[in-house]
Amino acid sequence: MTAASAVEMSPLVDRFGRAITYLRVSITDRCDLRCVYCMAERPEFLPKRDLLSLEELDRVATAFIRRGVRKLRITGGEPLVRRGAVDLIHELGRHLRAGDLDELTLTTNGTQLAVHAAALARAGVRRVNVSLDTLDAARFAAITRGGRLADTLAGIAAAREAGLAVKLNTVVLGGVNDDELGALVAFAHERGMDITFIEVMPIGEEGFGRGDRFVPLDRVREGLAQRLALIPSLHRSGGPARYWQVAETGRRVGFIAATTCSFCATCNRVRITASGRLETCLGREESVDLKGPLRLDLSGRELHRAIDAAIAAKPAGHAFAEAWSRPATRRGMHVTGG
Ligand code: SAM
Ligand code: SF4
Numbered sequence: 001m002t003a004a005s006a007v008e009m010s011p012l013v014d015r016f017g018r019a020i021t022y023l024r025v026s027i028t029d030r031c032d033l034r035c036v037y038c039m040a041e042r043p044e045f046l047p048k049r050d051l052l053s054l055e056e057l058d059r060v061a062t063a064f065i066r067r068g069v070r071k072l073r074i075t076g077g078e079p080l081v082r083r084g085a086v087d088l089i090h091e092l093g094r095h096l097r098a099g100d101l102d103e104l105t106l107t108t109n110g111t112q113l114a115v116h117a118a119a120l121a122r123a124g125v126r127r128v129n130v131s132l133d134t135l136d137a138a139r140f141a142a143i144t145r146g147g148r149l150a151d152t153l154a155g156i157a158a159a160r161e162a163g164l165a166v167k168l169n170t171v172v173l174g175g176v177n178d179d180e181l182g183a184l185v186a187f188a189h190e191r192g193m194d195i196t197f198i199e200v201m202p203i204g205e206e207g208f209g210r211g212d213r214f215v216p217l218d219r220v221r222e223g224l225a226q227r228l229a230l231i232p233s234l235h236r237s238g239g240p241a242r243y244w245q246v247a248e249t250g251r252r253v254g255f256i257a258a259t260t261c262s263f264c265a266t267c268n269r270v271r272i273t274a275s276g277r278l279e280t281c282l283g284r285e286e287s288v289d290l291k292g293p294l295r296l297d298l299s300g301r302e303l304h305r306a307i308d309a310a311i312a313a314k315p316a317g318h319a320f321a322e323a324w325s326r327p328a329t330r331r332g333m334h335v336t337g338g
Contacts, residue, residue, distance in 0.1 A: 011068040012307070014280075014314040022238060022269040023064045024073045027057055028082040029274050029335045033109050034145035035133075037171055037200050037210050038333045041145060046335075050275045054088045056294055060272060063303055065095050070102040071238060077274070077334045080112035086119045093124035107131070107169070111147070113155030117162035127165040129196075130156055134177045135187055143176065160191065167254075168195040172220055173213040181220060182227055189249035196241050196254030203283070203333050217257040224253065238268065264317030270310075273335055278310045283318025 012020040029046050031039070052060065061072060072092065079085050095101035103126070110130040113120075120128070132152055134140050140149035159166050168188050172178055181197065188195035199217055200210045221244065224230060229247035236243075240263040241254035264281075271279040276291030288310035293302035 009066060012064075012311045014311050016265075016314075016316060018265075018267055018314070019068065020064075020268060020270055020311060020314075021069055022071045022073070023061065023069045024075055024269060024271045025057060025061055026075050026077060026272065026274050026335065027054075027079050027085060027088065028077040029332075030081055031076060031078040031109070031334055032081050032111055033078065033147040035131075035171075036143055036145065037173065037213070040332075043332065043334065046275050052274060052276045052291060052294070054084045054091075056276065056291070057088060057272075058091055059300075060276065060290055060294060060303070061092060062095070063300060063307065064270075065100050067304075067307070072101060072104050074104075074106040076107075078109050078111070079106055080108055080116055082274075086116050086123065089120060089125065090123040096124040103127070105129070108155070109144075109147075110152035110155030110159075114151075114158040117155070117158040117164060120159075121162040121164055125164060127167065128159055129167050129169050130159070131169045131171075132156070132184070133170050133173070134180060135183055136180070139177065143173075156191075156193075160193075166191075166193045168193055169198055170195060171198045171200050172215045172217065173200060173210075174215040176213060178215055178220070182224060185224065185228070185246065185249075185253055189246060189251040192251070194243075194252040194254065196256060198256045199258050201258050201283070201333075217255045221255060240267075258318075267314075267317070270314070278307065280310055280314035281318055284315050286313070286315070288313075 014020065028051070034041060065072070074085070074089060076082070089104065089106070092104055096104055104124055105127050106125065107129040110132070113130070130152065133143050137149040140147055156166055168184070170177070170181070170184055172181065185195055197217055197220055200214055202210060221230065230244040230253070231247055233243040233245045233252055235252060240258065241256045243252045243254045245252055271282065272290065273279065273287070276289065276294060277287040278290050279287045288306055290303060290306055293306045296302055
């Protein structure tokens with residue numbers, strides 16, 4: 001083995017001993033919805049020329065898989081609005097078939113799933129996370145600034161029909177959807193889906209006033225426990241969610257208490273934006289350019305050098321608790337990829 005290829009195969013471990021085995025790739029910062037907590041009403045999207053091509057996204061994801069990443073999540077913006085998204089996912093599926101990847105999955109708002117679910121299943125996707133904050137059409141339109149609940153529900157149905165396991169993600173917003181969390185659990189569990197509640201995070205400009213809508217998830221869990229028998233579960237999905245099993249349904253409810261609970265000590269993930277910036281912490285501004293090295297040096301050596309330098313500098317953790325007065329990062333979740 002040459003020196004370069006030895007580097008390319010070596011596992012990614014940061015200075016705190018955390019092995020990086022999970023990569024999330026945002027393939028577009030654009031979206032067909034405008035969720036109030038995620039982006040401004042008129043966000044400035046990246047110029048198309050700044051985006052990595054599909055082939056470059058494949059190269060960079062493949063580089064990480066060679067360095068020990070076992071789980072790959074495609075996200076956005078809305079990943080399924082990027083032309084060629086399903087082709088890219090199909091291509092990346094070769095790593096599953098080769099046994100180099102355990103899971104290829106995506107996070108989506110579901111609006112395009114009715115069209116793409118079957119092709120995603122053929123590409124090797126087994127599970128998808130679908131974001132759903134309400135079951136009320138008027139609320140859905142308000143939260144997403146004009147989206148149609150029926151599209152997301154049709155997407156969820158199509159995904160299930162295609163044999164994909166669906167997990168719902170719900171961002172809890174005080175005074176907006178916190179009165180229907182029990183109904184969302186029932187909706188999910190009646191259909192054989194798990195659901196995870198997420199604390200709203202101070203990421204990016206949004207013009208909505210997220211801080212005033214923040215609800216700590218301990219309070220959500222206590223509220224649910226008055227109606228449902230919640231049993232702590234040892235289940236782990238390889239991420240920050242902590243799970244409880246609902247005795248009545250046998251299914252799980254997850255909680256991602258991103259701002260109130262520190263799970264950074266066991267963080268195994270990094271993110272790549274659609275313009276090729278490697279972000280080693282969701283809640284920190286720093287990022288490293290991979291597009292330059294990717295384009296300058298086709299051998300991949302410069303790319304791996306940039307990846308190594310970024311992983312060596314991965315911060316110990318986020319600082320959301322200090323960040324309600326202004327966002328922890330200027331870039332929004334639609335850029336970083338949630
Ligand atoms: N468009 C896709 C979707 O909505 O699922 C994928 C990208 S979206 C940025 C990924 C996840 O981030 C979604 O579940 C969304 O609800 C969540 N999200 C966006 N902004 C957030 C914020 N400020 N705090 C917490 N979660 C947020
Ligand atoms: Fe789009 Fe997802 Fe952000 Fe909503 S949360 S605006 S669906 S990227």
